[in-house]
Amino acid sequence: MVFPKTNVRTFDLTEIPKDLAEDYAEACSVIGDSPKASGALSRRCLQSILQQQGFSDKSLYKEIQLAIDSEKLPSHISDSLDALRNIGNFSAHPMKDTSTGEVLPVEPGEAEWNLETLEFLFDFFYVQPAKTRKRKEALNEKLKQAGKPEIK
Numbered sequence: 001m002v003f004p005k006t007n008v009r010t011f012d013l014t015e016i017p018k019d020l021a022e023d024y025a026e027a028c029s030v031i032g033d034s035p036k037a038s039g040a041l042s043r044r045c046l047q048s049i050l051q052q053q054g055f056s057d058k059s060l061y062k063e064i065q066l067a068i069d070s071e072k073l074p075s076h077i078s079d080s081l082d083a084l085r086n087i088g089n090f091s092a093h094p095m096k097d098t099s100t101g102e103v104l105p106v107e108p109g110e111a112e113w114n115l116e117t118l119e120f121l122f123d124f125f126y127v128q129p130a131k132t133r134k135r136k137e138a139l140n141e142k143l144k145q146a147g148k149p150e151i152k
Helices: 018-030 035-052 060-069 075-092 108-145
Strands: none
Touching (some): 018 035, 018 108, 035 060, 035 075, 035 108, 060 075, 075 108
């Protein structure tokens, strides 16, 4: 019997650019079958977010460092960026345990952490600015009706 895949995550992607929303949705859809695939997609999504926000360099490591050094991100986000990169690296590059020689897997909880970090980034860079913009537009319309100057 075949069952459709379901995504239990409920993050609203309305304000998220299409390319990022697609990578995120795919990372969510495969997490149950392959945390490794989800981790790799999350890493890709992180790099795209950072580049779209102007943190562009030769490597994801350097892009993360640029984002952290900018001090624009809240600490709860910046503290998770390098973790997402490393989990993504476990996904993309087979890394072995130095004592056993076994390839280290990406654990489901690690892949979940990646998705949560992406959600924090989405909220910070896209959702909250969109909410603020809409609220300001509504307030400015009301101020205009009252003959008052608009807020900046």
